[in-house]
Amino acid sequence: MTSDPSADPSTLAGRLRDAGSLKWTGVDAQIAAWVAESDLGTAPVVLAAARDAVGAGLVGYLPPALRADLGAATAELHAERYGWDVDPARVHPVADVLTALQVTVEHLSPAGAPVVVPTPAYMPFLTAPRLWGREVLPVPMRTDDAGRAALDLDAVDDALRAGGRVVVLTNPHNPTGRVHDRDELAALADVVSRHEGARVFADEVHAPIVHDGRRHVPYASVSALAASQAVTATSASKGWNVPGLKCAQLVLTADRDVHVWPRVDHVATHGASTVGVAAAIAAYRHGLGWLDDAVAVLGEHRTALAEGLAEAVGTRVRWTPPEGTYLAWLDLRPAFEVVPDDLARWVRERTGVAVVDGAACGEAGRGFVRVNLAMPRPLVVEAGRRLAACLR
Secondary structure, three states: OOOOOOOOHHHHHHHHHHHOOHHHHOOOOOEEOOOOOOOOOOOHHHHHHHHHHHHOOOOOOOOHHHHHHHHHHHHHHHHHHHOOOOOHHHEEEEOOHHHHHHHHHHHOOOOOOOEEEEEOOOOHHHHHHHHOOOOEEEEEOEEOOOOOEEOOHHHHHHHHHOOOOEEEEEOOOOOOOOOOOHHHHHHHHHHHHOOOOOEEEEEOOOOOOEOOOOOOOOHHHOOHHHHHHEEEEEEOOOOOOOHHHOOEEEEEOOHHHHHHHHHHHHHHHOOOOHHHHHHHHHHHHHOHHHHHHHHHHHHHHHHHHHHHHOOOEOOOEEOOOOOEOOEEEEEOHHHOOOOOOOHHHHHHHHHOEEOEEHHHHOHHHOOEEEEEOOOOHHHHHHHHHHHHHHOO
């Protein structure tokens, strides 16, 4: 989980590249800071659970007992960490957050209704609904008095008035790292309640990773009103670094969804991995100490990035350290008279650092880049230094 702060960045990068992950082999770059997976390892108890499942021959379809245990473990985690009383019977395994969104769009919202997506956004949230025959209504987020990304509730209201019926809420927010507070979530519930049939799809897969003593507030836990609107997706994938095990959880809190679910269940849950379910149960029940240590390291990496960026911050780079997630959202617009069309390529060609182009997160992200901080500290510092140097 940690690394020698004096270690050579190129040596560390070489070792990671040799390990063969998508992050380090999917893009030709010297430092891979793009896709949201971690280089800081996985909890041993989680790896052991996955090995035990394979060793026991649990490589077939998901058994009912294991599925029920996942519901119970998910409920236990949410009660302990977030003070949210979840009915285990209303927790359903799905492959990933995109599957959860697809189920919400296609089966739990009015037919043909547009999807409202605050931007900048996780990239597939802007493209996938179109593949499912839904219009996407992007709603740029605003900047609050503290310089943080915040929901523009008036704009969300306008988009719902224009026909949108699914609001995508990502909290903690990818890519900005914002952790929405209870008052903001309650205000969103009030806006959504003005529009008959409107829902909130709450993407909470980054919920385990929050910094500076903050506490994640599940949208559905805010009030009975919010619970009646919500379809919640959560997962061990980010907190415990198991995205390839394909197991997220969809939590239903609206009675209407519970009545619809039996006809949806088989197709919706079919892609959830049996080994992934076993790993998630272990993470939720036995991996919290490891998680806390990992979050502490990731919090320190925000300082490491600041160290690398020091020469450029304020004059060529603007950013607010993330409140949650391991993603940094850097505003590079001060460095340009005209922002390059392909900013990620521009950065990679000059620095060797692979980042996500903010334009892929919606027009509101043009001129920004997303940087993954979940890599050894020397690489975080070096990425910051290279970015600062190329913007002189």
